[in-house]
Amino acid sequence: xxxxxxxxxxxxxxxxxxxxxxxxxxxxxxxxxxxxxxxxxxxxxxxxxxxxxxxxxxxxxxxxxxxxxxxxxxxxxxxxxxxxxxxxxxxxxxxxxxxxxxxxxxxxxxxxxxxxxxxxxxxxxxxxxxxxxxxxxxxxxxxxxxxxxxxxxxxxxxxxxxxxxxxxxxxxxxxxxxxxxxxxxxxxxxxxxxxxxxxxxxxxxxxxxxxxxxxxxxxxxxxxxxxxxxxxxxxxxxxxxxxxxxxxxxx
Amino acid sequence: xxxxxxxxxxxxxxxxxxxxxxxxxxxxxxxxxxxxxxxxxxxxxxxxxxxxxxxxxxxxxxxxxxxxxxxxxxxxxxxxxxxxxxxxxxxxxxxxxxxxxxxxxxxxxxxxxxxxxxxxxxxxxxxxxxxxxxxxxxxxxxxxxxxxxxxxxxxxxxxxxxxxxxxxxxxxxxxxxxxxxxxxxxxx
Numbered sequence: 167x168x169x170x171x172x173x174x175x176x177x178x179x180x181x182x183x184x185x186x187x188x189x190x191x192x193x194x195x196x197x198x199x200x201x202x203x204x205x206x207x208x209x210x211x212x213x214x215x216x217x218x219x220x221x222x223x224x225x226x227x228x229x230x231x232x233x234x235x236x237x238x239x240x241x242x243x244x245x246x247x248x249x250x251x252x253x254x255x256x257x258x259x260x261x262x263x264x265x266x267x268x269x270x271x272x273x274x275x276x277x278x279x280x281x282x283x284x285x286x287x288x289x290x291x292x293x294x295x296x297x298x299x300x301x302x303x304x305x306x307x308x309x310x311x312x313x314x315x316x317x318x319x320x321x322x323x324x325x326x327x328x329x330x331x332x333x334x335x336x337x338x339x340x341x342x343x344x345x346x347x348x349x350x351x352x353x354x355x356x357x358x359x360x361x362x363x364x365x366x367x368x369x370x371x372x373x374x375x376x377x378x379x380x381x382x383x384x385x386x387x388x389x390x391x392x393x394x395x396x397x398x399x400x401x402x403x404x405x406x407x408x409x410x411x412x413x414x415x416x417x
Numbered sequence: 418x419x420x421x422x423x424x425x426x427x428x429x430x431x432x433x434x435x436x437x438x439x440x441x442x443x444x445x446x447x448x449x450x451x452x453x454x455x456x457x458x459x460x461x462x463x464x465x466x467x468x469x470x471x472x473x474x475x476x477x478x479x480x481x482x483x484x485x486x487x488x489x490x491x492x493x494x495x496x497x498x499x500x501x502x503x504x505x506x507x508x509x510x511x512x513x514x515x516x517x518x519x520x521x522x523x524x525x526x527x528x529x530x531x532x533x534x535x536x537x538x539x540x541x542x543x544x545x546x547x548x549x550x551x552x553x554x555x556x557x558x559x560x561x562x563x564x565x566x567x568x569x570x571x572x573x574x575x576x577x578x579x580x581x582x583x584x585x586x587x588x589x590x591x592x593x594x595x596x597x598x599x600x601x602x603x604x605x
Contacts, residue, residue: 177586181560183567204531208593211531216561219539225442229456230435236460237467239427308496315453321460 172202180209228319235389282342282364283384286393287377289340289349290360299358300336300351310337314348322348322363323390325413332359332406352406359396359406366391372407374400383407426470433473434466437482440563444483447558448490450547454497462489480569487555487573494551529597537596545595553588560585 172195178184179192196203234240293299302313307324314322317339326334335351340362349362372385381400384393385407392410396403434441441462445455462485473481537545546554555574559565570585571578 174582174586177589178567178582181567181585183582207531208529208534209589211534212589212593212596213561215535215537216542219537219542220562222439222443222562225438225459226452226456229442229459230438233438233460233463234431234435236464237427237430239431308493312454312457312493312497315451315457321457 172199173205176202176206177209180206180213232320238388240389282391282393283375283377283382285342286340286349286360286362286395287380287382289342289362290358290380290395291378293338293340293349293351293360294358299338299360301338303336305334305336307334310334310350313337314339318346318348320348320363320365320390322350323387324350325410327352327406327409327413330405330409330413332409354396354398354402354406357396357398357402359394359398359403361410362393362395364391364393365389374404376400385411387411426467429470429473430463430467433470433478434463434482437479438463440479441482441486443563444486444555444558445490447546447562448487448551448555449493449498454493458490458493459486461493462486465489477569477572480565480572483559483563483565483573484575529593534593534596541596542592545592548595549588549591553584553591556581556584557588557592561589 172192175184175188175192176196179189179196184192196206231240302310304310305328307326311322311324314337322337324334324337328334332352332354335353335358337348337350339346340349340360341347342362342364345364347362347364349360352359352361366386366389372383375382375384380395380397381403382393382395383400383403383406384391386392392407394403394407394410396406398406438459441459442455445458445462446452449455449458462482465488466482466485469485546557549557552574556570559570559573560567565573567578567581567585570581574581576584
């Protein structure tokens with residue numbers, strides 16, 4: 167098993183991996199064989215230059231925070247933006263309310279975050295008007311999820327619900343307030359469901375609502391607020407939300 | 418599901434996995450070649466590690482974590498960069514053939530001096546490492562960037578120590594040749 171080629175062994179020698187007997191043997195060969203000695207110099211030079219030029223770097227700080235949140239070691243990432251909502255956003259929200267307000271006004275008053283609800287409905291409606299409701303169209307979550315890399319800071323949770331009757335259509339970037347968020351699009355029969363994932367500074371209880379004929383279900387898992395919007399029946403949307411929450415993140 | 422895990426598991430995860438996050442990220446970055454992809458891979462790997470924390474034997478946490486990260490990275494590569502993995506089996510065959518014929522060492526087209534190697538800058542080194550086939554690249558990175566010993570690399574990459582040794586030697590030889598053929602400092 168042990169390679170006897172001296173030019174292999176010289177690597178193990180440089181790495182300090184040889185037992186004393188083999189190390190002595192390599193040292194004897196190094197003394198006898200100038201070519202081998204040069205090889206050793208090259209290997210050592212390479213090791214030195216790698217150590218100098220490619221220092222070990224730490225993990226990005228946001229990564230540790232996200233992972234701690236994902237396993238429940240930390241309640242939720244608390245972005246500073248949560249408290250500073252720009253005033254134009256309230257205006258935009260009220261426009262959205264004017265455009266889509268239906269019989270859901272009672273729910274709006276109870277909702278923990280009405281502007282977000284309005285924005286996700288507005289985004290959903292806008293997407294339905296567009297040529298394509300998604301920026302990346304794929305039923306493969308391993309295509310959709312990496313697409314968000316570099317576009318938004320947080321990797322969205324993407325699950326495969328095709329067997330539950332909700333095939334993945336794709337994903338897009340929506341904007342809620344000034345924050346770009348990941349929105350996944352699932353299909354149920356002939357209807358589309360938009361699911362926006364908003365890194366939340368607070369936990370909100372699961373709530374149901376309706377704005378302008380669109381049903382909304384929202385909940386929080388691991389510091390992320392999820393907003394599902396669709397024109398399907400409330401019961402269907404609820405089934406979707408339960409299936410999404412119950413799904414394993416990856417297999 | 419995370420919510421069913423006990424606080425013991427969380428504490429174990431915090432002491433076993435989190436200290437090696439930098440190493441996990443570094444390996445994922447070298448394997449995927451992209452920082453954002455690496456974060457994705459590490460996050461997936463950490464969730465796997467959390468679910469499997471009960472299976473950790475308590476010997477070498479870093480090697481255990483890196484093994485899971487490597488697995489997650491390979492899954493990711495298979496989905497997103499399948500071309501980079503296709504060659505793994507072929508590569509082993511070629512390696513065997515070359516090794517038995519003794520061809521790899523005899524040709525030695527470039528033998529740059531140690532001084533030239535020492536002048537390589539970070540960008541050229543990174544580019545040269547990125548060009549290595551995955552099995553060579555991971556072995557070199559684990560040893561020369563991350564400082565694992567042969568036994569740990571053998572555990573992480575699931576090959577015998579002799580294979581670790583030969584892959585490392587070949588990876589270094591390719592790098593040395595590559596740096597020797599490159600013109601340093603962008604000179605013509």
